[in-house]
Amino acid sequence: MNRRTALLVFGVAPAALAAANGNKYFTERQLAVIRDLSERIIPADSDAGGAADAKVPELIELLATENPDYQQQLSGGLASLDEFCLKEYSHAYPDCTGEQKKLALDAIAFPSTTPFYTLVRDLTLAGYFTSEIGMKYLGYQGNHFRDGFPGCPGLP
Amino acid sequence: MKTYDVCIVGSGAAGGAAAKVLTDRGFDVVMLEAGPTLDVAQHYTEHKWTYSLLHRGLGVGGSGYDEAGNRELDVEHIGSRFKDEPYTSAPDSPLVWTRARLVGGRTNHWNRVALRFSEADFRQRSLTGLGSDWPITYQELAPYYEKVERFIGVYGTAENIPSAPDGFFQPPPKPRCADLAVQAGAKRLGIPCIPGRAAIITQPLNGRPPCHYCGQCTRGCRMHSAFSSGQTMIPQAIATGKLKVIPFAMAREITVRHGKASGVTYIDKNTRRENHIAAKAVVLGASTCESARLLLNSRSAAFPNGLANSSGVVGRYLMDSSAHGVTAYIPALSKLPPHDDEGTGSVHVYIPWWKYDRKNDFAGGYHVEVYTGRQMPSPTEFRPIAREFPQYGISLKQKCREIYGTVVSLAARGEMIPDERSYCEIDPNVRDKWGIPVLRFHFKWGDNERAMAKDMNQNLRAVAEAAGGKVLGETGGPDRPHGYLSAGGVAHELGTVRMGLDPKTSVLNGYCQAHEVKNLFVTDGACFTTNPDKNPTISITALSWRAAEHLADEARKGSL
Numbered sequence: 001m002n003r004r005t006a007l008l009v010f011g012v013a014p015a016a017l018a019a020a021n022g023n024k025y026f027t028e029r030q031l032a033v034i035r036d037l038s039e040r041i042i043p044a045d046s047d048a049g050g051a052a053d054a055k056v057p058e059l060i061e062l063l064a065t066e067n068p069d070y071q072q073q074l075s076g077g078l079a080s081l082d083e084f085c086l087k088e089y090s091h092a093y094p095d096c097t098g099e100q101k102k103l104a105l106d107a108i109a110f111p112s113t114t115p116f117y118t119l120v121r122d123l124t125l126a127g128y129f130t131s132e133i134g135m136k137y138l139g140y141q142g143n144h145f146r147d148g149f150p151g152c153p154g155l156p
Numbered sequence: 157m158k159t160y161d162v163c164i165v166g167s168g169a170a171g172g173a174a175a176k177v178l179t180d181r182g183f184d185v186v187m188l189e190a191g192p193t194l195d196v197a198q199h200y201t202e203h204k205w206t207y208s209l210l211h212r213g214l215g216v217g218g219s220g221y222d223e224a225g226n227r228e229l230d231v232e233h234i235g236s237r238f239k240d241e242p243y244t245s246a247p248d249s250p251l252v253w254t255r256a257r258l259v260g261g262r263t264n265h266w267n268r269v270a271l272r273f274s275e276a277d278f279r280q281r282s283l284t285g286l287g288s289d290w291p292i293t294y295q296e297l298a299p300y301y302e303k304v305e306r307f308i309g310v311y312g313t314a315e316n317i318p319s320a321p322d323g324f325f326q327p328p329p330k331p332r333c334a335d336l337a338v339q340a341g342a343k344r345l346g347i348p349c350i351p352g353r354a355a356i357i358t359q360p361l362n363g364r365p366p367c368h369y370c371g372q373c374t375r376g377c378r379m380h381s382a383f384s385s386g387q388t389m390i391p392q393a394i395a396t397g398k399l400k401v402i403p404f405a406m407a408r409e410i411t412v413r414h415g416k417a418s419g420v421t422y423i424d425k426n427t428r429r430e431n432h433i434a435a436k437a438v439v440l441g442a443s444t445c446e447s448a449r450l451l452l453n454s455r456s457a458a459f460p461n462g463l464a465n466s467s468g469v470v471g472r473y474l475m476d477s478s479a480h481g482v483t484a485y486i487p488a489l490s491k492l493p494p495h496d497d498e499g500t501g502s503v504h505v506y507i508p509w510w511k512y513d514r515k516n517d518f519a520g521g522y523h524v525e526v527y528t529g530r531q532m533p534s535p536t537e538f539r540p541i542a543r544e545f546p547q548y549g550i551s552l553k554q555k556c557r558e559i560y561g562t563v564v565s566l567a568a569r570g571e572m573i574p575d576e577r578s579y580c581e582i583d584p585n586v587r588d589k590w591g592i593p594v595l596r597f598h599f600k601w602g603d604n605e606r607a608m609a610k611d612m613n614q615n616l617r618a619v620a621e622a623a624g625g626k627v628l629g630e631t632g633g634p635d636r637p638h639g640y641l642s643a644g645g646v647a648h649e650l651g652t653v654r655m656g657l658d659p660k661t662s663v664l665n666g667y668c669q670a671h672e673v674k675n676l677f678v679t680d681g682a683c684f685t686t687n688p689d690k691n692p693t694i695s696i697t698a699l700s701w702r703a704a705e706h707l708a709d710e711a712r713k714g715s716l
Contacts, residue, residue, distance in 0.1 A: 041548045050553075059212060067217030110546060121542055123218075126535035129556065130206035130213055135533060137553075138560045139494025143203065143532050145368040149499045151330025155337065156491040 025065040030078055033093055034060055038124040040105055047137060051124050054131035060123050070119070077116025081108065160186040160400075161711070163420050163435035165407045165450065168261025169693050170441030170680035170700040172385030172393075173304070177704035179398040183711070186433055187390075188405040188422050190442075191233045191257030194386040199232040199258060200376025206532065213535045229534070231265040231376040233258040240589035244596040250643030251476060251599035253445060259401065260386020261443065262647070263693065265374045268354040268382050268502045269525060270310045270694040272301050272321045276512065277688035280573075284519035286604065287573045290685040291657045291666035294321070300698035308383040308697070309361040312353035319521060320350075320508035326358050328504065329367070332497050334528035334564040334623075335505040337486050341623030347615070348510050349526070352503030355383040355694065364388070371531055373501025382501065405431075406590050410438055410454040410463050410676070416716075417463070417676045423590040437675040437707060437716055440653075441700060444681040445474070445580055448652035449595050451663075451678075452582045464670035469663050470653055472579045474597075475687035477648040478522070478570035478605040480632060480640045482616035483540060484625030489562035497530040497561060507619070509689055518607040520571030522689045524616065530561040537563075540628040563628070566620060568612035572687045573604045574651055601638050609640035648692055653682035668703035675716040679703045 026034065035057040044050035051057070064070045081104060082092040089100045096104065108117040128134040161183040164171045171187060178185050192199075206213045206229070213229045215221045225239060226232040234256045243253055256262045275294040280287040298321070305324040312325035328351035331339065342349035356367050356377075367381040380387040393399040404425040411418045411432065419434040440447040448471045454463035462470050509521030538556045545555050583596035613630060620627055631642035656662025659671035668683045670676040679700035681692050710716050 042553050043549055045550050045553065059214075062211065063214060063218050067219075070218065105548070109548060113546065121548065122536075122539050123214075125538040125542055125556070126214055127212060129533040129538055130535055132205070132207045135205075135207070138530075138533065138557055140530060140532065141494065141496045142369075142371045142498035142530060143205065144370060146370075146496065147368075149329045149367075149369045150496065152333035152336050152497065153492070153495055155333060156488055 023065065024061055025071055026061050029094060030075065031057060031061055033078055033081070034074070034120070036101065037105065037120050040102070041121050041124045042128045049133045051128050054128045054133045056124050056127035056131075059127040060120070063123065073116060073119055077114065077120070080116065157434060159434040159436060160184050161435065162186075162437045162439055162707070163188065163433050164439045164441060165420060166261060166441035166443060166446070166680065167259045167390055167401065168256065168385050168441060168443065168680070169263050169696045171261070171439070172263070172389030173697045173700040174439045174441060174679055174704040175393040175399050176389040177701055178708060179393040179396040181708045183398060183708065185393070185399045186435065187399060187401045188407050188420060188433070189259050189401060189403050190406045190425070191259065191403065193401065193403045194259040194264070196376060196378040196387070199264070200378050201229065201231065202370060202372035202375040202377060206535070229375060231258065234262065234265055241594070242586065242588060243594050244583045244586055246596065246598045248637070249597045249599045250601070250638065251474075251597050251649070252644035253595075253597070253649070254647040255443065255446070258386070259390055259403065260384045263384040264376055264386060266693055267691070268356050268373055269506075269691040270305070270353050270355040271523065271690035272323055273297070273688050273690055273695055274319050274321055276319065277686070277690070280520065280686045286519045288654075288656065288685050291655055291662075296666070297695075297698055297702065300702045301694065303701060304694060304697045308355050308388070309357035309364070310353060310355050310694070311351075311358050313351045315348075315350050315508075317348065317350075317508050319510070319512040320523070323353070325353070326361075328352060329358060329369070329499050331504050332499055332529040333489055333492060334486055334562065335526055337489065337623040337625070338526050338528075338564060338566070338619060339505055341621070341625075342507060342619050344622045345618055347507055347619065349505050349507045352506045352526075354500065354502035356500045356502055357381050362388075367500055369499055371498035371501050371529065406592065407442065407450055408453065408590065408592050410450060412454070412456045412458060412463065412673075415458055415673065417673055423592070425590070428590070437677070437711065439704070439707070440676075440678040440682070441680045444649040444652050445595055447678050447680055447682040448580060449582070451653060453593055459672075464663055464672045464676060466672060467660055467663060469576075469661060471581050472576040473574040473651040473654050474578045474580055474599055474649060475572040475574055475651045475684070476599070476644065477646045477687060477689065477691075478572050478601070478608055479568065479642045479646045480609045480612040480616065480630070481565055481567045481642060482613065482620055482630045483563060483565045483628045484620035484623070485541075485559045485562045485628055486564065486623060486625045487562065488624050490558045492561070494530070494561070499529055503527065517611060518604045519573060520604070520608065520689065522568045522570030522608060522612055524619070525567040525569065526564060527567060528564040533560070544628055564620070564623070564625060566616040568616060569646065569648075569691065570605070570608045570612065570689045573602055574654070574686055575600065575602055580652060599644075601641055601643075605641060606639040613640040648681070648687065650681040650684040650687045650692055653678045654685050655683050656685060667706040668699060669706065677703050677707055
């Protein structure tokens with residue numbers, strides 16, 4: 001993929017988009033689960049903050065508010081996650097223990113990845129690594145005015 | 157009402173070159189541009205950080221586009237989804253039509269890859285039995301390539317490879333780390349991988365400063381180290397006092413009087429009023445498909461099929477570059493500490509077509525552009541890595557950091573054989589906001605392109621692996637309708653108003669001049685007889701430069 005194809009980001013037709021009208025799509029409870037999931041996908045560690053610090057949940061909420069396809073996939077996925085947890089652990093996801101949450105996430109992530117998990121993961125990665133925290137974590141040094149280009153310091 | 161010497165439609169590579177040449181020669185020129193006058197502070201986005209954007213580059217609802225309809229990570233007013241100016245497509249027509257509505261056109265954001273056509277590229281039919289020969293030779297265009305290279309500034313190196321003629325070059329930037337790995341891998345396979353060639357200056361040129369290596373060329377370059385028409389050619393032409401640019405002017409029809417073009421009717425997008433510009437000659441540089449659309453919409457008693465279209469060829473032979481990409485990561489590079497590995501926004505090394513001296517399973521050739529470096533992370537950057545390594549948590553986070561900067565994208569760009577069954581036409585049922593009938597696309601890849609893409613896939617994989625890489629992903633696949641081709645997206649549409657010797661099978665002569673209408677010239681990518689593997693912008697600029705000189709000579713002789 002070169003830069004130009006990278007610009008064709010998620011291939012969503014604009015006609016399918018709802019105007020952001022200030023109303024947030026998620027309930028507080030749904031947003032909390034999205035926050036929990038995104039933080040489990042990219043957690044804070046000793047090197048850098050995680051998805052929540054990078055405002056990933058807010059970005060996912062913004063995108064969902066604007067995009068009915070995301071609304072359907074995300075709220076459907078959140079409902080299925082609760083159903084799974086109720087069946088397995090007799091609690092909805094937010095009321096599960098940390099270990100149960102991990103097992104529930106494993107169930108949608110491996111071995112066959114659900115479309116819901118893929119969407120949350122891809123949006124989490126997109127949001128995290130386009131954030132200032134994420135770019136610092138990577139050691140990105142570009143997009144500055146430089147006098148010249150030094151070239152590769154030498155292959156390992 | 158004033159009659160101009162020349163009316164130019166469009167301000168990109170073609171319109172800009174024609175305006176520069178004609179105003180230098182003292183012609184009184186008017187230019188119609190369908191978008192605003194360029195304001196780099198407003199329209200260019202190269203120094204905006206993704207985290208300063210509301211959607212971080214993902215666009216409204218993940219569409220890639222912002223509320224105003226601009227791509228969040230691109231120059232403003234460039235895209236394929238103008239809601240006021242739609243187009244339609246036949247089923248299975250994969251072309252995505254990127255357009256610009258801004259002075260400078262698509263030169264505001266092009267990848268700047270600047271490759272001359274080779275001698276063989278002008279003689280496709282003679283050499284392969286497929287496609288067509290151009291009515292001009294490499295030798296005829298070569299002096300114009302040099303004029304263009306000296307004017308716009310191109311980096312590269314002299315290599316003496318027949319398929320990739322040398323030009324007038326500035327020194328290229330040094331290779332990035334993965335570039336070195338690809339060069340070493342290609343060498344092992346006996347494939348040349350040479351310094352890249354791009355219209356980005358590495359030394360000062362005509363008051364323009366050299367590249368500052370921010371790596372964001374495709375989002376605009378306000379320093380104008382990466383070339384665009386709207387920052388040099390148009391201002392220089394305006395400075396002569398001989399060019400008037402009319403922004404927000406959507407050309408609707410070329411008017412005709414006594415068998416010649418008499419001017420252009422356009423809609424002023426601000427007032428929605430229709431105006432007419434009278435001119436002694438008309439130059440179309442509106443872009444390959446817009447120029448065809450304008451001719452097809454210019455129907456008159458003398459030209460019932462559209463202007464200069466007695467042959468029925470206008471809109472036909474629509475080509476794009478056959479394209480395929482393989483993305484890989486090179487594990488050995490993850491040992492490198494973070495460093496500035498961004499460079500220009502274009503290629504530092506590339507593979508020119510190397511199998512020109514042997515029989516292949518297809519006609520024509522391709523080249524391979526190498527994209528790599530520790531670039532500003534795009535919103536989709538880590539998706540292939542997450543697919544490759546199914547995990548989450550700190551291990552995923554670390555994996556992303558480990559692989560970031562080791563990724564290389566090999567992008568092959570190949571010839572497409574012209575075919576009259578690949579075309580655009582006027583959709584009888586749809587008009588744009590200005591009341592102008594829109595285009596309907598019937599774009600088709602051919603068997604030659606599919607065979608070539610298969611070869612691309614094999615060689616890109618081989619190069620990636622020889623470079624020590626592990627493949628992360630590729631475009632297309634054996635079971636896809638278009639094989640390994642990536643459908644549309646390269647935005648090299650060409651050939652809809654082709655030049656040729658025979659007025660029955662072509663619209664223009666070798667000077668981009670209509671066979672049937674002497675004072676009408678089409679100098680953008682529409683005039684291309686074939687689409688060799690080389691990215692077209694520098695050839696458009698050279699052809700337009702040459703056509704404008706011819707127009708000037710003929711006008712002075714009174715032959716138009």
